[in-house]
Amino acid sequence: MAQSRRFPRLPLFPALTVLVLLGPVAAGLWGTLLPAFGHLPAAGLSGPSLDAFRALIDWPGFGPAVRLSVTTGLAAAILSLAITALILAGWAGTRGFRVLERLLSPFLSVPHAAAAFGLAFLIAPSGWIARLFSPWLTGWDRPPDVLILNDPLGIALTLGMVMKEVPFLLLMSIAALGQIDGRRRMALSQSMGYGRMSAWMFAIYPAVYARIRLPVLVVLTWSMSVVDVAVILGPSTPPTLSVQIVRWMSDPDLAFRLQAAAAALVQLALVIGAVGLWFAGEKLVAHLACRRIEMGHRGHYDRPLRLTGFALGTAISVALLLGLLSLAIWSFAGFWTFPDLLPDQFTARNWIRHKSGGLDALFETILIAGVAGAIGMMLTIGCLETENRRNLRLTQRGMWLIYLPLIVPQTAFLPGLQTLFLGFGLDMGRAPVVLAHLVFVLPYLRLSLEGPWQAWDPRQATVAAALGASPNRVLWRIRLPMLLAPLLTAIAVGVAVSVGQYLPTLLVGGGRIETLTTEAVALASGGDRRAIGVFGLMQTAAALVPFALALALPALIWRNRKGLLHG
Amino acid sequence: MAKGLHLNKVKITHSGQPLMSINTHVAPGEVVTIMGPSGVGKSTLLSAIIGTLSPDFALSGQIHLNGRDLTTLPPDERCVGILFQDALLFPHLNVGANLAFGLAQGGTKADRRARINAALAEVGLGGFANRDPATLSGGQRARVALMRMLLSEPHALLLDEPFSGLDAELRGQVRQLVFDHAKARALPVLLVTHDAEDAEATGGPIIRLD
Numbered sequence: 001m002a003q004s005r006r007f008p009r010l011p012l013f014p015a016l017t018v019l020v021l022l023g024p025v026a027a028g029l030w031g032t033l034l035p036a037f038g039h040l041p042a043a044g045l046s047g048p049s050l051d052a053f054r055a056l057i058d059w060p061g062f063g064p065a066v067r068l069s070v071t072t073g074l075a076a077a078i079l080s081l082a083i084t085a086l087i088l089a090g091w092a093g094t095r096g097f098r099v100l101e102r103l104l105s106p107f108l109s110v111p112h113a114a115a116a117f118g119l120a121f122l123i124a125p126s127g128w129i130a131r132l133f134s135p136w137l138t139g140w141d142r143p144p145d146v147l148i149l150n151d152p153l154g155i156a157l158t159l160g161m162v163m164k165e166v167p168f169l170l171l172m173s174i175a176a177l178g179q180i181d182g183r184r185r186m187a188l189s190q191s192m193g194y195g196r197m198s199a200w201m202f203a204i205y206p207a208v209y210a211r212i213r214l215p216v217l218v219v220l221t222w223s224m225s226v227v228d229v230a231v232i233l234g235p236s237t238p239p240t241l242s243v244q245i246v247r248w249m250s251d252p253d254l255a256f257r258l259q260a261a262a263a264a265l266v267q268l269a270l271v272i273g274a275v276g277l278w279f280a281g282e283k284l285v286a287h288l289a290c291r292r293i294e295m296g297h298r299g300h301y302d303r304p305l306r307l308t309g310f311a312l313g314t315a316i317s318v319a320l321l322l323g324l325l326s327l328a329i330w331s332f333a334g335f336w337t338f339p340d341l342l343p344d345q346f347t348a349r350n351w352i353r354h355k356s357g358g359l360d361a362l363f364e365t366i367l368i369a370g371v372a373g374a375i376g377m378m379l380t381i382g383c384l385e386t387e388n389r390r391n392l393r394l395t396q397r398g399m400w401l402i403y404l405p406l407i408v409p410q411t412a413f414l415p416g417l418q419t420l421f422l423g424f425g426l427d428m429g430r431a432p433v434v435l436a437h438l439v440f441v442l443p444y445l446r447l448s449l450e451g452p453w454q455a456w457d458p459r460q461a462t463v464a465a466a467l468g469a470s471p472n473r474v475l476w477r478i479r480l481p482m483l484l485a486p487l488l489t490a491i492a493v494g495v496a497v498s499v500g501q502y503l504p505t506l507l508v509g510g511g512r513i514e515t516l517t518t519e520a521v522a523l524a525s526g527g528d529r530r531a532i533g534v535f536g537l538m539q540t541a542a543a544l545v546p547f548a549l550a551l552a553l554p555a556l557i558w559r560n561r562k563g564l565l566h567g
Numbered sequence: 568m569a570k571g572l573h574l575n576k577v578k579i580t581h582s583g584q585p586l587m588s589i590n591t592h593v594a595p596g597e598v599v600t601i602m603g604p605s606g607v608g609k610s611t612l613l614s615a616i617i618g619t620l621s622p623d624f625a626l627s628g629q630i631h632l633n634g635r636d637l638t639t640l641p642p643d644e645r646c647v648g649i650l651f652q653d654a655l656l657f658p659h660l661n662v663g664a665n666l667a668f669g670l671a672q673g674g675t676k677a678d679r680r681a682r683i684n685a686a687l688a689e690v691g692l693g694g695f696a697n698r699d700p701a702t703l704s705g706g707q708r709a710r711v712a713l714m715r716m717l718l719s720e721p722h723a724l725l726l727d728e729p730f731s732g733l734d735a736e737l738r739g740q741v742r743q744l745v746f747d748h749a750k751a752r753a754l755p756v757l758l759v760t761h762d763a764e765d766a767e768a769t770g771g772p773i774i775r776l777d
Contacts, residue, residue: 095622184651187619190642191649192669192719199643202668206659293660294667294679298643 011390013382017442018401020379024439025405028413029268031420035261042423043254052258056266059259061238069241069270072154072234073224076161077278080219083162084169087313088208089200090306093183100310101174103317104167109493109547110320111500113521114540116160116232117532118323121330123156124149126338128326134339143338150235157234161223163316169215175451176211180204197306198299202289214403220278221271225409228502228517232524241267242411249415249507260415268412275407324540331533350530357519358538365515365542368430368505369498372437373445376494377487380445384453385475394450402446405439414507421508433513436504441494448493452486482564484557488550496543516542570595570633572616572723572755577628579611579620586624587612587776593723593755598746598769600758603776609759613725616757617649618642632723632755648721650729650745654712656700662687662711663696669715686714690744706737713745717752724749726758730765742768 034040038047056062091097107115122128126143134140149156182204189199209216225242234240239247241263248260329343330336331350336343351358387393394402414436421432456479464474480487502517509518520535558564571594578588587608593599601609614620616630619642630637637645656665666683674682680696687695690710700708709729716724726745730738742765749756760766766773 181653181655183619184653184655185657187614187617187642188649188651188655189668190619191617191645191647191721191725192716193643193646193671195643196641203657206657210659290660290664293664294676296667296670296672296679298672300643 011386013379013386017379017383020435020438021401021405021442024417024436025408025413027420028415028417029408031416031418031423032261032264032268032413033416035258035416035419036265038258040254040258040419042419043257045255045258052262055259056262061244065238065241065244066266066270068154068235068238069224069267070274072158072161072230072240073220074274074277075158076165076223077216077220079158079162080165080169080223081216083166083309083312083316084173085201085205086305086309087166087170088173088177089197089205090302090309091313092177092200092204093186096310100313100317101170104170104313106544106547107164107317107320108167108171109496109543110164110324111496111517111539111543112160112164112226113228113232113500113502113517114327114536114543115164115320115323116229117520117524117536118327119156119160119163119319120149120232121326121529122319122323123159128322128341131339131341140339149233152235154230154234154240157230157240158223160229160233161226163319164229165219165223166313166316169212169219172212172215173208176208177204179211180207182208193298195298195300195302197302198297202293206286206289214399214407217275217278218403218406220274221407221409224271224274225267225411227411228521231521241270242409245411245415246503246506249418250511257415257419261419264412264415267409271409271412324537327533327536327540329533330529331537333530333533350534354531354534358516358534361514361516361519361535362538362542364430364513365499365517365539368434368437368513368515369495369542371434372441372498373491373494375434376438376441376445377491379442380449380490381480381487383446384449389471402443406443410503414503418507418510422510429509430513433505433509436508437498437501440501440504441497444497445490445494448490449486452483456483484564485550485554488553489547492546492550495546499539499543571597572757573629573631574616575629575631577612577615577626577630579608579615580625580627582623588628589774589776590628591772591774593757595753595755596750598749598756598758598771600760600766600769600771600773601776602760602763602766602773604761607776609776610727613649613727613757613759616645616723616725617647618645646720646722647725648716648719648723649725649727650712650716652728652731654700654705654708656703656708656711656715658701660700661696662692662698662700662703665700665711666696666715666718670718671720682718686718687711690714705733706741709733709741710744713741713748717748721754723755723757726756726760728760728762731760731762738765739768 034047036052038045038049038051087097087100091100120127124130125146125148130138130140130143138144185203186196186199189203190196194202227242227246230240230243234243238244245260245263245267248256248263332346332348333343334345334347334349417436460478460482461474464478465471469477499515500517502521505513505515505518516535516539520532520539523532523535554564569592571592574589574591576588576590579586589612591599601612603609611620611624615624615626616637618637618640620626626638632645632647637647656662657668660668663683666686667679670679670682684693684696687693690713692707692710695707700711703711729745730742733741746756746769758765758769
């Protein structure tokens with residue numbers, strides 16, 4: 001083809017993207033597999049042996065850690081999905097829904113760690129909720145001695161995950177809703193006598209769920225293996241399996257790496273088992289729903305369920321908002337005793353004290369996010385344009401490929417990646433960290449750009465080509481400028497994803513790359529709330545400011561181009 | 568009040584601007600046709616009757632069905648059935664389950680299966696219960712959609728250009744089938760179309776909106 005002759009480099013993009021997406025995952029799994037079976041030349045060990053697994057099983061915390069990972073992960077995934085379904089079934093398409101959507105969508109990009117700290121500041125025994133009711137109702141004049149945070153059952157951890165995953169699943173569902181004729185399906189079902197909730201659950205939700213199945217799996221595996229939120233909100237003796245893996249990985253005694261690798265394989269097996277269980281659950285729910293449909297039950301208990309959905313949605317956004325607010329207040333707090341609602345005085349002292357550390361971390365965060373975002377955008381646009389020119393469409397299998405790095409638990413392959421880098425004697429520096437971030441940034445860039453890119457009217461390109469424009473000129477002069485707003489949004493999404501990354505920064509950076517996220521999470525055990533406030537707030541700002549820019553810039557650049565502003 | 572569907576001085580406004588008004592009565596077994604160019608508010612009127620009018624619109628006047636005032640009832644309590652241009656069979660359910668979804672509540676499992684099979688046989692689709700709706704032809708889909716709606720025992724039937732997707736030959740057949748079934752059940756039928764042939768085939772009054 002004449003086109004591909006003129007652009008010999010373009011076909012490289014998909015290959016390069018797949019390599020960047022899957023290379024680290026495959027290499028990391030390999031690097032986990034070897035030490036798990038006793039092979040770690042860096043420590044002078046060579047396998048194969050099952051000692052690592054024996055040591056792991058002999059560790060007294062093994063059973064509880066496994067149980068915690070499975071129960072908190074499944075509970076978080078089921079609760080998030082149920083709350084999302086309740087909100088959608090009760091409100092999708094109404095004015096109330098638009099309110100909820102506006103309340104929840106800004107929180108999508110708030111880093112997990114910042115949201116978790118916010119929740120901790122709310123529900124801790126000395127947190128805002130306890131202060132609000134003390135001492136007049138509770139009689140407490142000092143914080144009660146109860147274990148709310150880091151509770152042994154992982155309830156706080158589960159709540160923290162649900163709070164962050166509901167906005168994610170909700171926005172994914174809204175995108176899916178755009179692809180099905182929900183309004184008429186609803187009208188039809190209601191005209192056959194179905195109440196709103198039943199109509200939605202039986203006639204619309206199956207189609208939505210089929211389209212958000214991969215994001216749901218991301219929520220499941222991510223909730224089972226999350227580290228930063230579990231460090232902040234989860235139990236500590238024993239912690240979840242993933243947290244323990246990271247503890248072993250950072251032990252100076254290299255022998256513990258074998259145990260960590262064995263645990264990483266167990267974590268992978270747990271996730272695979274849980275996904276299998278989830279698939280079985282899907283079948284069961286579908287079967288039960290079909291039986292209900294066969295009996296034609298109409299269901300008319302709408303009001304309480306609708307109110308519950310709205311209340312839960314509002315509660316989540318209020319909790320997220322108040323959590324961030326309490327981060328801000330702590331960061332400026334002077335002397336603040338229990339049970340006062342506010343500090344005695346506000347001061348900039350905390351910010352001044354952390355100025356140099358904070359600025360260094362901010363710089364590192366922006367550098368890594370910027371480079372990862374830029375490389376990610378080049379690869380993503382390269383892929384989209386290549387697929388366009390060769391008339392390819394993203395298949396269901398391609399979609400799985402994109403989601404794969406998000407579904408494989410981070411704790412299963414990142415330790416191996418670190419071990420591999422170590423084995424090759426590569427310096428743990430910024431470049432490997434950027435590469436590790438790309439693995440997680442790329443899928444979100446693609447997901448964010450896919451819709452707007454395909455929705456662009458291809459007749460614009462036909463017109464330009466008829467005027468003599470080359471495909472490159474069409475791309476640079478027509479398509480990209482017209483897609484400025486979605487491109488900037490995608491960059492903001494990519495930056496927010498990178499800013500929030502904890503484990504890739506910590507493990508692949510060998511603990512020497514300090515971003516706002518690693519610094520904030522490192523503060524969790526110390527309990528210096530003022531410092532947590534400073535770093536948590538900076539982390540949130542680093543994720544949110546790009547979104548504000550992504551909204552403001554197109555409005556500024558295209559201020560005299562009405563046709564480009566409404567999209 | 569008399570049997571049938573009464574649209575009593577129904578007026579619909581869109582953010583304050585008058586969109587359409589209508590005052591008519593559809594007797595049981597009768598088909599009244601509403602014709603007019605697109606954008607005149609035909610489908611909006613049907614939404615108002617089934618109770619799914621979007622909040623951007625406002626309705627004045629009353630809608631009565633067999634003496635019941637529907638105007639303020641929620642859609643699921645109105646007993647007004649509707650058929651759209653697309654059959655809108657649920658793709659995640661087989662043909663039988665689609666009909667079961669429509670079939671009014673009650674009866675044992677065996678009863679319900681028997682009624683569904685009878686309904687399928689009635690429109691020449693006996694033995695189709697386990698089929699995937701995606702494998703049906705357009706005419707078969709339309710027939711399943713009709714039976715699904717009728718099994719829910721509506722007291723009136725609204726037709727939102729339900730024949731426009733079918734080719735000429737099929738169109739006449741399906742149209743006759745729908746009208747026959749509606750007449751047999753003495754349902755008042757309101758048909759919205761922009762096709763003159765559809766309108767004439769009803770043999771009933773025609774209201775033109777413009």
